[in-house]
Each structure stands twice: as C-alpha cells, then as structure tokens.
Amino acid sequence: MRLRNVKDADKIVASSKYVINNPENYKGNFKKLFNKERKIHIEIGMGKGDFIIGMAKKYPDINFIGIEKYASVMVRAIQKLEEEELDNLKLICIDAMQIDEIFKKEIDAIYLNFSDPWPKSKHAKRRLTSPIFLEKYASLFVNSPHIVQKTDNIGLFAYSIMSLSQFGYTLESVSLDLEHENIDNVETEYEKKFMSLGVKINYLDAVKYLEK
Numbered sequence: 001m002r003l004r005n006v007k008d009a010d011k012i013v014a015s016s017k018y019v020i021n022n023p024e025n026y027k028g029n030f031k032k033l034f035n036k037e038r039k040i041h042i043e044i045g046m047g048k049g050d051f052i053i054g055m056a057k058k059y060p061d062i063n064f065i066g067i068e069k070y071a072s073v074m075v076r077a078i079q080k081l082e083e084e085e086l087d088n089l090k091l092i093c094i095d096a097m098q099i100d101e102i103f104k105k106e107i108d109a110i111y112l113n114f115s116d117p118w119p120k121s122k123h124a125k126r127r128l129t130s131p132i133f134l135e136k137y138a139s140l141f142v143n144s145p146h147i148v149q150k151t152d153n154i155g156l157f158a159y160s161i162m163s164l165s166q167f168g169y170t171l172e173s174v175s176l177d178l179e180h181e182n183i184d185n186v187e188t189e190y191e192k193k194f195m196s197l198g199v200k201i202n203y204l205d206a207v208k209y210l211e212k
C-alpha cells in the first residue's frame, strides 16, 4: 500500500510529536521516551494506523509503537491523531529490515496485521514471518518472544504457522475465522474492508518459551 502524491508527507511525519526521528539513537532505551515505563508492544506495517491507535486507547497501561515503511501511508495515521492526546503511542517510519538496528531487548509483543503476502516463493524471505525476520525479532524481545498475526491470506498464514513452529514458537491460539471467536480484537483498516466483503480472517498468537 503506497499512497503517492501525498504532499509534504516526509515533512509532516518528521514534525509529528508522535514520530520518533533517528530511532537508532534510542536503542535499548525506548521505555524512556514514554511518560510511564511499561511494556512495549509494536505493530510492523501499521498502515494508516487504525489498529495501533485503537490499541493505545484500549490499553493505556501498555506503550505502543507503530512501524511503517512509507511516510505517505503513515501521514494518514498522523492526521487521525491530530485530535488525540495519547501518551502511550509513538510511531517510527522505517523498513522492518532495519528493526534489529533500532530495538534491543525491550519489546514484549509484535503484531503483524495483513502483512504483504509475497506469494512467489522467490520472494518468501520478504514475508514478515520468514526465518530472516524471526531471527531479527529474536534480539528485540525482553521476555519470551510473542507474535500475533492476522491475515486474509491463507498461503501466508500456512507459511507463518510452519515458519514460527520451526523457529521454536508454540501456537497458543489459531483461528481460521476470527470474527466468530471469543478473542479480544481491535480491527485494522484492511480487516474492516475484508470483513465487509465476507472474507474470513485468520489469526494466530505464538509464544516462544525460553528455557530457564
């Protein structure tokens, strides 16, 4: 999802009070950027922000960071935040490939919502649950690694289940129809669109228990 021709998107993003510029300077110290030191949950590929903004409002006792590759997309989230005063939300505009250069042992959970499926096998390494990314995420977590994924794409979902299992994650919860589960859920922009079309949403919650 790349929105073109969003005038001054880079400038709007860089000047937002929600955006962390030069995030590499805070590696290992992100908790100090928030008013209160609390668990940090991140969403990679936050798009226009409905999920991460909704989560920050619903869970004021957790600090949230939304990550998005394109300023032209993030600017839509910033517009939604204009009327808000959320002290438990920050945004970072980077490619997830850099994620292990930004965080170190400070994240409690990662959300991957409707990530690009990269269906061709030659592009599998770009999927956000590929071993390359799981390896990068490993250095981010402060406790047991915890990943929550939602997707309409059954191919990506099956791939994620395999990839996470092979990487030592335990699937705590799996659903092929999130709408009909009793699972606490904040909807994303894509989720709302798919649900309105009657598309079922796949969901997983995976934890990698560390040996003591």
Ligand SMILES: C[S@@+](CC[C@H](N)C(=O)[O-])C[C@H]1O[C@@H](n2cnc3c(N)ncnc32)[C@H](O)[C@@H]1O
Pocket (backbone or CB within 6 Å): 001, 002, 044, 045, 046, 047, 048, 067, 068, 069, 070, 073, 094, 095, 096, 097, 113, 114, 115, 116, 188, 189, 190, 191
């Ligand atoms: C299909 S959209 C889903 C947006 C939102 N999560 C939702 O569920 O509505 C995928 C988003 O992930 C972003 N994205 C894709 N690859 C990324 C990467 N490597 N790093 C950061 N963001 C990425 C895209 O720019 C896009 O905004």
